[in-house]
Amino acid sequence: MSRNYAKTWKDWSGGCPVCGLTYTADAEEDRRYHRVTHRKVLETYEPRPEGLADGFLRIDSDSRLALRNRLENIGRMFRHELAFDFLPYCADPEADLPGHHWLIVKDRRPIGGLSVRWRKYSDARPRWVWAWVWVIPSERRNGWMERCWEMVRAEFPGIDPEFPLSFAAAKFFAGRDDVPQDIRRRAQKQVERA
Secondary structure, eight states: OTTSOSSOTTTOOEEOTTTOOEEOTTOHHHHHHHHHHHHHHHHHHSOOOOSOOSEEEEEOTTSOHHHHHHHHHHHHHHHHHHTOSSOSOOSOGGGOOOSEEEEEEETTEEEEEEEEEEEOOSSSOOEEEEEEEEEOGGGTTSSHHHHHHHHHHHHSTTOEEOSSOOHHHHHHHHTOSSSOHHHHHHHHHHHHHO
C-alpha cells in the first residue's frame, strides 16, 4: 500500500492517498498530525512481527498498552472501511466497552481483531453476539472468518453474529447451517439486495 502512490506526503496538499487524511501541507500542526495518523494506518495495514504467538490473543484492560492501542487502530480501520460511526474497541480501560476482545496474530504479526459482547434486548432473549471482526486486506480470503467463527462458537455456545453485517460477513452467514434460521435468512436477503 505505502509503495503504490506517486506523491509523498511532502508534495501532497489535500487528502493523503494512503491514509486518507485531509490536511494542509503548509501547516506544521497538520503535518505532525498527518505523520502520526499515517504511521498508525501503515502499522495496521502492513504490520511487522512483534514476537506474538500465532492465533487469537485475548486483550483486556490488563494487557500491554501497545497491544490495546494496536487493537484500537484495527478497530479504526474497521470503522473507516465500513463507514460506521462508532469505534468498536477503545484502548482506554476507562472506556468501559464490556465484552471479550482479541487480536488475530499470524507470523507473529497482528493482522486483525474481533470482539464478542453480551447483549440484552427488549424484544429477544439476552445472548452473546459476535460484534465485529476485521482482517487486513492481504490476509482476506484465507479462511479467517471460519477460524474466528469456530473460536467464538467454541467459547460462547449459542453465539449469534450481530447486525448490521458487512457484505462479506452476510455472504459467509447466508450459507451456514450453524446459525439460527432467522439470521441466515437476514444474511441471504442482504446478499440478494447487494
